[in-house]
Amino acid sequence: MTDTPPPSMPPAKPPPKSPPKSHGRKSVRPSLKPRQLMDSHPMLAHAWTAQVITLFPEAFPGVLGLSLTGKAMQEGRWQLDTIPLRDFGIGKHRNVDDTPAGGGAGMVLRPDVVGSAVEAARARIHRAAPILYLSPRGRRFDQTMARDLATRPGVTLLCGRFEGLDERVIEHYGITEVSLGDFVLTGGELAAQALLDATVRLLPGVLGNADSTEEESFSNGLLEHPQYTRPAQWNGHDIPAVLMSGHHGEIAKWRRARSEEITRARRPDLWATYEDTP
Structure with missing residues (x-):
């Protein structure tokens, strides 16, 4: 007589893994693109925050979503909040600019449009975060300024276009103008990325080896x-x-x-x- 083998038991389920102990860490799949680092996660309450008011939000995070700055964003050490200026445009065509008062070439960003964008931005960032306007006539950006920004809760960056920004916005909000050097770009987006790269790398834990700075x-x-x-x-x-x-x-x-x-x-x-x- 042949013994009947006992029915096989199903394999035991492994114990559930405990969630990683990380304050504000973002869960990111390997296939996640840099832009998705911004779009697929809610704002973190205590992370260093960079706001960028721009006509080209699709330009961000750009290189900031790669390498050490991208990894730091992934880990929730900082976050990027783009405010599309076109959303605050006037009329059916969302106009954001008009001709210069007194005549002249080019167009100037309207104060009512930019003012609305600034108000919306400032409503969701710590009031101690400064507002900077990327402008060739501004103070030269340097390592001292980057260190200072890294100690703040964040920064609001305003990217200019065309002939610039109505002066009344700068005066009304006490905006500081900042320049990368004695040259002119078509807009402030590249300058904003450079400024943020220089600042984010100084945030605690971003470089890993603090001695490298x-x-x-x-x-x-x-x-x-x-x-x-x-x-x-x-x-x-x-x-x-x-x-x-x-x-x-x-x-x-x-x-x-x-x-x-x-x-x-x-x-x-x-x-x-x-x-x-x-």
Whole structure:
């Protein structure tokens, strides 16, 4: 007589996994595109917030959705809120601009349109977040400003177009004008992305290694020293011997000397300020 085997038991279900302990972390699938980092998640209450008022919201997050800044957005360390200026346009065609008072070429962004957009933006961001207008006549953006913005709850950026923005908006809201340099772009979107990249990388936890911001250009008033990596010899060029010596004191002295040499040669304005600093 043959024994009948007992019915097989179904495999036991694994215990449910506990949710990750992360404050405000965004769950992102590997296939998620940069733009979806913004569109598929609610606003986070305590994350550093960048608002961008723009005629081209589809330009964002752009490169900000990639690499370290994209990963930081994914993790909820910061968030991006675009405010489409066209939504506040006038009439059937959503007009946002008009001809310059007093005549002249080009068009000027209307104060009633931009004002409505600013009001809508400011209603959903901490009042301590400054409002900046990307403008070639503004204060030069630098590392000091990036550090200051990183300590704020966020920032509202206004991207100009055409001949610019009605001056009354700047005066009414106390907007600070900021420039990337002595050149003119067709709009403020690229400048806004550059400003945000420089700022977001300074937020806690974004770079991973906080020491990496200590020795880079402008951190101590100087340009950064040269960098090298393996192989030790490439196309007849060797890594400087001091960097291979293991003597950390001598390495630090070499790096400081090269930073001073490069700054003095390439940026006499920075060098003058550095020399005058006690």
